[in-house]
Amino acid sequence: MTAEARWRSWSGVKKRLRASAATEELARAKIVAKTLEGGHAMQLTKASTIDDLATEWIETIRIEGRRREATIEAYERDIRSLIFPALGGVRLGEISSPLLE
Missing domain, CATH: 1.10.12 (Lyase 2-enoyl-coa Hydratase; Chain  A, domain 2)
Structure with missing residues (x-):
């Protein structure tokens, strides 16, 4: 399975992320991990205020x-x-x- 996402850091840099794994859930987890590489990343959801x-x-x-x-x-x-x-x-x-x- 492959997951894709567009991501923008708080400094404004835009990236297209892609990850592959055995399941879609694992592929998404890899994308989240990529956003955490190299610095602080926010962990916000729709339920965050x-x-x-x-x-x-x-x-x-x-x-x-x-x-x-x-x-x-x-x-x-x-x-x-x-x-x-x-x-x-x-x-x-x-x-x-x-x-x-």
């Missing part, structure tokens, strides 16, 4: 080390004060354009 996403994103940009700590702290402050109160508990699978408008 915007709070989870924001927390993972902050951790990822901190690990990448491309932004100053003061910048990351400003992002955290804005997320806590502007996004979490309104949308923090919303599940990723429930996000829609009308909800965000």
